[in-house]
Structure formats: C-alpha cells, structure tokens
Amino acid sequence: MEEQAQDLTRIKGIIKRRKWWLIWPFVATVALAAIICMILPNMYKSTATILIKNQQIPPTLVPSTVTSYAEQRIQTITQEVMSRAKILKLIEKYNLLPNDRDKLTTEEMVEKIRDRITLEPINAEINKETSSRPVLLTIAFTVSYEDEDPKKAQLVTNEISSYYMEKNLESREAHARGTTKFLEEQLKQVKDQVDKLETKLAEYRKAHLEELPEFTNLNMQKLEKLNSDISNINMQIRSLEEQRATLRNKLASIDPYSGASDxxxxxxxxxxxxxxxxxxxxxxxxxxxxxxxxxxxxxxxxxxxxxxxxxxxxxxxxxxxxxxxxxxxxxxxxxxxxxxxxxxxxxxxxxxxxxxxxxxxxxxxxxxxxxxxNPAYIALKSDLDKINVSVASLKAEKKRLEKQIGEVYKKLHAMPEVAKKYNELETDYENAKAHYQELQQKLLTARVSQGMEEDQLGETFLIIEPAFLPEKPDKPNRIAIMLIGVVLGMGLSVGMAALREYTDKSIRDVETFEKITGAPVLSVIPRIITSDEKIKKRRKKIVLVTSAFGGVIVVLIIFHFFVMDLYVFWAKLSRLVQSKVLL
Missing domain, CATH: 1.10.287 (Helix Hairpins)
Structure with a gap:
C-alpha cells in the first residue's frame, strides 16, 4: 500500500511538473484536427439503386439470344462510363471541378472524377433449377457520385444511372439484331449450297439414271429379255439358213433358161x-x-x-x-x-x-x-432373195441387241461407283438441308427474341431508387477527425511528458537524493516564490483560460459552418428537451 501511495504521489508530481508538456501537445493536436476539419471541403454523395429485372416472358417460351450475364454488361458499361471521353463530357456538361481546372491537368481531373464515381453490386443467393445449391447472383447495384455541390452530385448520378439503362438496352438490342442478321446471312449461304447440291444431284441422277442401285432389278430383267430375244433370233437365223441352203441346192439343179425340169x-x-x-x-x-x-x-x-x-x-x-x-x-x-x-x-x-x-x-x-x-427358177430365186433379206435383217437386229446387252453390262459394272458417288451427294444434300432447317428454326427464334428486346420485355435495368439530393455532407466525417485528434493529442502529450521526464536528470525528492548519495537528508528547504514568479504564474493562467475560451469558440464556429447551423442545433435541442419534459 505504501508503495502504491508513493507511486501515486510520484505520478502526481510528474503531472504537476510536466503539466504544460501534457497541455500544449494535446491542444496543438486538437487544434490541428480542427484546422483540418475547417480546410476539408464538404463532399455530398448521391446514390441511385438500379434493379436487374428478369425477362418478363418465360425463357422456355421465348429463349433470349443475349447470353451474356448482367455482371458482364455492367462491367462493360462501367468501362464506358469511366472512359476519358465520357468523363470529359460530364465535366463540361455539369461544370465539375471549377476551382481545379487551372491547377490540374486533364488526366488528373479525369482520374479525380473517376475516384468520385463508385459502383457497388448487391448480391443475393438464388435457388436455380439447374443447380442443387444456391447461386450468388447480382440482383441490383448502386451508382454513386461525390461532389462539393449536392445538386451536381444528384445530376451526375442521375446521368450515370440513365446511361447504364440506355447502354444496357442498346447492347441487348444490338446483340439481338446482330444475331438475327448473322443467321439471315448464314441461311442465305446455306440455301445457295442446298440449291447447288440439289441441282448437282438431279443432274447426276439424270446422267446415270439406269446406273443407280434401284435400277438393278430392271437392268437384270432387261438383260434376261435381251438374251431371250437373241436366242430366238439365233433360232430363226438357223432355220432360214437351212431354208436358204435347200433353195440354193434346188437352184443349182434348174436351168434358168429352160423348162423347169432341165x-x-x-x-x-x-x-x-x-x-x-x-x-x-x-x-x-x-x-x-x-x-x-x-x-x-x-x-x-x-x-x-x-x-x-x-x-x-x-x-x-x-x-x-x-x-x-x-x-x-x-x-x-x-x-x-x-x-x-x-x-x-x-x-x-x-x-x-x-x-x-x-x-x-x-x-x-x-x-x-x-x-x-424358167418360172420355177424365178420363184425359187425370189424365195432365196426374201430369205437373204430376212437373214440380214435378223443379223442386224441381233447386232443391235448385243450392243444393248453390252450397254446393260456396262451399267451393271458402273453401279457400285455410281452408287458411292450418288450416296455421297445425297448425304451432303441431306446434311445441308438439315442444317438449313435448323438455321430456319434458329432464325425464327432470333426474330422473336429481337422483338422481345425491342419491346423491352427482356432482362432490363430498372431504377428503383433515383438519385436524391443530399442534405448533409458524406465527407469529411468531422466528428471522427476530432475524436482522432483528441486521441492522438492525448497520446502525444503523454509521450512528450514522459520523454521530458525521462531526459530530465534533476533530483525532485528526498528518496531519490538519499538513494543516489547514500547519505541521509537532515532537512528540506521549501521553494521560495517571489513576486515576479507570482505575476508570471497569473499570466499563464490568463493565457490558459483565454486559450480554452478561444478553443471553445473555434469548435463552435466549426460546428456552425461545417456540421450544423447553431440555430438549427438549438432548435432541435429545444424540441428534444421539450419532448422529454412532456414525457
């Protein structure tokens, strides 16, 4: 207990001796914080909330051709908003940074405006049918802008939020139109390809009609009939040859100029x-x-x-x-x-x-x-001539049939190669036709999707909370700055006092003297205060009181001009007190 009492006594002595080392650093730090509060301009922040509205028509009925996620479009539009050209347009349109235009370069002004624009997504866990677990999706986002003028903050925020909505609609409509145009061009190319393949297939079929596999049975039947016809002709020729030989023998035994018996x-x-x-x-x-x-x-x-x-x-x-x-x-x-x-x-x-x-x-x-x-000779000769004509005719017919048989055999031999080529052409035609029908279906879907986007029935951005006119500044937080100044002032004052006490080698009490010298103290002579010292002490008190009074006045001025009007504060305080008294 005695040691604790001695420590307290020692601390009191240090505080008493180093009171100005405790007061002045604290006052200086708090004053510096107050000056910073006075120097920093008020920054008003206006915020708009934009909702990502889902497609109004179920995707199962009308699938959208815009496959990009909302986050991607937001980031794309953000890059456009943060572009140098867009920032410069905002500066010119709303006369931003009027006091800094002569001090800052164009790039510095653009970068400063970029720092004042903020975008924050609002995410939520959504249960999707395609996933067993909730998926974190962006359902909305906020756009904010800070400026010394609250009206400008509101106008710029409204401008940026409107730009997000317009660019989103333009992007989706352009994407839908681009998809439709691309499919139309592809459909035209595939249609030309289908027509060419169809013409080529028809010409090939016409050129090799009887060489196609489906004519195999017909060619075999034709070949069988031709062979049968040739067999019949051969039999007729043999019969006529026999008749001709008989007639020749008869003619050889008859004199053409005498009777029939000579x-x-x-x-x-x-x-x-x-x-x-x-x-x-x-x-x-x-x-x-x-x-x-x-x-x-x-x-x-x-x-x-x-x-x-x-x-x-x-x-x-x-x-x-x-x-x-x-x-x-x-x-x-x-x-x-x-x-x-x-x-x-x-x-x-x-x-x-x-x-x-x-x-x-x-x-x-x-x-x-x-x-x-001789009449008999003439009759036999006429019959022989007829037989000769019949034989010649039958031989010509046989030659014609043999030629046809050769053509049929040629067609049969060419059938495998013709079938292969024809199947290749038919396969290419069927594939092109299937592709054409698929593109037709896709084009129909793309046109319906384009109409949906043009009617703004697809996924859109909707401002659910427009930019408001800020009534009080968002920055700087002067209370926080003052609290930080008080804390830093206290820490600095204690540190300075401790440092001064540690570097001071003066002996202040009997115990320290006895400990250093090892000799007992016989008596202690008290401090003698002169009239001059009293005058100086009185002046210090006056200065201290004046400084405290001035500090209070400075704080009130700062509060009045940068936080809240004192009349307004007094009115609010009076209403609060009255409400408490009535309760």
Whole structure:
C-alpha cells in the first residue's frame, strides 16, 4: 500500500511538473484536427439503386439470344462510363471541378472524377433449377457520385444511372439484331449450297439414271429379255439358213433358161460343150468365120470363169489352213504374239481376195441370170432373195441387241461407283438441308427474341431508387477527425511528458537524493516564490483560460459552418428537451 501511495504521489508530481508538456501537445493536436476539419471541403454523395429485372416472358417460351450475364454488361458499361471521353463530357456538361481546372491537368481531373464515381453490386443467393445449391447472383447495384455541390452530385448520378439503362438496352438490342442478321446471312449461304447440291444431284441422277442401285432389278430383267430375244433370233437365223441352203441346192439343179425340169450345167461342163461345138464349126467354116469367132469369145469367157472358180477354191483351202494354224498358235501364245499377228494379217488378206472374186463372180452370175425365163427358177430365186433379206435383217437386229446387252453390262459394272458417288451427294444434300432447317428454326427464334428486346420485355435495368439530393455532407466525417485528434493529442502529450521526464536528470525528492548519495537528508528547504514568479504564474493562467475560451469558440464556429447551423442545433435541442419534459 505504501508503495502504491508513493507511486501515486510520484505520478502526481510528474503531472504537476510536466503539466504544460501534457497541455500544449494535446491542444496543438486538437487544434490541428480542427484546422483540418475547417480546410476539408464538404463532399455530398448521391446514390441511385438500379434493379436487374428478369425477362418478363418465360425463357422456355421465348429463349433470349443475349447470353451474356448482367455482371458482364455492367462491367462493360462501367468501362464506358469511366472512359476519358465520357468523363470529359460530364465535366463540361455539369461544370465539375471549377476551382481545379487551372491547377490540374486533364488526366488528373479525369482520374479525380473517376475516384468520385463508385459502383457497388448487391448480391443475393438464388435457388436455380439447374443447380442443387444456391447461386450468388447480382440482383441490383448502386451508382454513386461525390461532389462539393449536392445538386451536381444528384445530376451526375442521375446521368450515370440513365446511361447504364440506355447502354444496357442498346447492347441487348444490338446483340439481338446482330444475331438475327448473322443467321439471315448464314441461311442465305446455306440455301445457295442446298440449291447447288440439289441441282448437282438431279443432274447426276439424270446422267446415270439406269446406273443407280434401284435400277438393278430392271437392268437384270432387261438383260434376261435381251438374251431371250437373241436366242430366238439365233433360232430363226438357223432355220432360214437351212431354208436358204435347200433353195440354193434346188437352184443349182434348174436351168434358168429352160423348162423347169432341165438341169443347169456347171461352168466346166459348159466349157467342154462349147469346145465340142467349136470343133464342129471348124469342120464347116474357116477359123475367121463370124460364128467361129463368136464361139471362141464364149470359150474365153467360160475359161476365165472356170479359172476364177478354181482360184476361189484354192483360196478357201488356204484360208482353212491358216485358220487351223491360228488356232494352234493361240493355244500356245497370246493374241499379241508376233506370229499370231502375222497369221491374222494373212487371213485378212485371203478373205479380202475371196470377197473380191465372189463379187466379180456374183456380178457375172447375176448378169447371166438376169434374163432367166424358167418360172420355177424365178420363184425359187425370189424365195432365196426374201430369205437373204430376212437373214440380214435378223443379223442386224441381233447386232443391235448385243450392243444393248453390252450397254446393260456396262451399267451393271458402273453401279457400285455410281452408287458411292450418288450416296455421297445425297448425304451432303441431306446434311445441308438439315442444317438449313435448323438455321430456319434458329432464325425464327432470333426474330422473336429481337422483338422481345425491342419491346423491352427482356432482362432490363430498372431504377428503383433515383438519385436524391443530399442534405448533409458524406465527407469529411468531422466528428471522427476530432475524436482522432483528441486521441492522438492525448497520446502525444503523454509521450512528450514522459520523454521530458525521462531526459530530465534533476533530483525532485528526498528518496531519490538519499538513494543516489547514500547519505541521509537532515532537512528540506521549501521553494521560495517571489513576486515576479507570482505575476508570471497569473499570466499563464490568463493565457490558459483565454486559450480554452478561444478553443471553445473555434469548435463552435466549426460546428456552425461545417456540421450544423447553431440555430438549427438549438432548435432541435429545444424540441428534444421539450419532448422529454412532456414525457
């Protein structure tokens, strides 16, 4: 207890000795805080609250083509609001920072206005159908602006909040229109592609109609019918050939110039008979007699005819030998072998000579029988000519059918490749057509969504609390500044007093003296106060009282001009007291 009493006594002594070190730092700090309060201008803050209103038509009925989130659009518009051009327009329109235009550069003014604009999102946890947990979404946001003039603060805040609404509508409508335009262009391109593929598919189908897989059965039936027709023609040709051979045999045994029962002599027999007749004529006439000369010409013609017939027989025998040789060579070599090619050339040459001799002989024979008078011969010859015409016609028809068979086989062989190409074209056409129908559906949806955005039925920004005219400044907080000044003043004054006490090496009490010297104190001489010291002390008190009174006046002035009018404060205080008294 004695130690505590001694400590208290020591502290009282320190306070008494260092009272000015405690008073003046405190007063100076509080005065500095009061000066700061007086220097700092009033900043009025106006705030507008903007609600993010959801799409009014259910998305399941009309899906929106604007897929960006509201937070993204807010950040995009914020960048536009904070742009240098937009800030400069606000400065010019509302005459912002009028006192700082000559002191600050353009960039400094823009940065200062940016610092005064604040945007704060209002988030809430929303239960969405697509998520099992609540999702934190922005449902609204606030836009604020600070200015020395409360009216300007309100006007600028209204300007910025309106800008957010306008840009949001423009952004959504532009996005919807851009989507619709893009889909229209894509639809046009795909339509051209579908038309080209359709034309290409039709042309390919037209060019390869009977080569398509669906005509396989038809081609097989056609091939079967052609083969059947050729078989029938072959049977008819064989029958006519037999009839022609029979007629030729009959014609060979009938003389075209005699009765129907006379036999036609062969060229050799006629030559032998002509020679006998010439011998008889020579026994009667001279060699230069006209009758003998005529017979000689007849004998010469017959000899020539017999020679040609013999030559044709020789050539036929030679042709038969060459054909046998060719068959033997083909059994050992291919068609491209030199020996095979040489034999083929010889056969062609022999056939050509035989055709030439037959043509000459046929002409002579025709010339000889054109004036035939035998009715039987003429009838048989007419029937033979008819058969020849029928055989030639049947052979031509057979050749035509064989050509058709070749075409059918060609179509059948080309079917796999044609089917592959046709399927590729058809697949491309179906895919393009499906894409076209999909784009049509998307374009219809985009147009409905564009109409919804133009009618402002989509997600919009709605000002639920417009910017108000602030009645009291938001900054500076002078009470907080003064409290900070008081706390700092107290701390500074105590620190200064402690520092002064610690650096002062003077001995102030008996205990300290005895402790330092180790000798007891016999007596203590009290302090003698002179009249001059009394005068100085009185002056200090006057200064102290005057300073305190001046401080109170300064505080009242600050309160009156920067916090609240004293008359208003007195009126409010009076109403408060009256209400308390009445209660």
């Amino acid at each position: 036999r036609v002599l062969s060229p050799e027999e006629r030559l032998q008979q002509a020679k006998l007749e010439r011998a008889q004529l020579l026994s009667k006439y001279s060699p230069k007699h006209p009758v003998v000369l005529a017979k000689n010409r007849e004998i010469a013609l017959l000899e020539k005819q017999v020679g040609e017939v013999n030559k044709i027989g020789y050539l036929k025998e030679q042709l038969h030998e060459l054909e046998l040789k060719l068959a033997d060579l083909k059994s050992r070599y291919s068609d491209k072998h030199p020996s095979v090619k040489a034999v083929k050339r010889e056969i062609a040459q022999v056939k050509k000579e035989i055709r030439t001799l037959k043509t000459k002989g046929g002409t002579s024979a025709t010339r000889r029988v054109t004036d035939a008078t």
